[in-house]
Amino acid sequence: MADIKYYDVILKPVITEKSMNAMADKKYTFMVHVDANKSMIKEAVEKMFPGTKVLSVNTMNSIGKVKRRGTTLGRTAATKKAIVKLTEDSKEIELFQGL
Structure with a gap:
């Protein structure tokens, strides 16, 4: 886990109808590395997208x-x-602006 860089944490955005509706509340959905924790995800989003400040991160695992x-x-x-x-x-x- 220690060798995961911030650009390896976020794999891709999730583009579904439900995630697009959540963007009105400033909630964005991403597929992330399986070993990433919430603090790593928060750091990666703030570094990859300058000017953003993360309030909270919710994660879900699917086996x-x-x-x-x-x-x-x-x-x-x-x-x-x-x-x-x-x-x-x-x-x-x-x-997500052009979608």
Whole structure:
């Protein structure tokens, strides 16, 4: 966990109808590294998007589903999602502006 840099923490934004509606409340949803904790996510958002100030971070883990191909069993990859709430005086994230 110590070797994860801030640019490796946030993998990609989550673009769904529910996450787009939450942007009105300054809540942004990202797929993040599975080993990242809330303080690492907060630091990464504030460094990657200058002018933003994070108020809170909520995370959710989803374990991989068991899948079968023929007689071989395996799992899909585990994922972690983070919902980041910005302060009222913070500027919005430009990544989501054109959507």
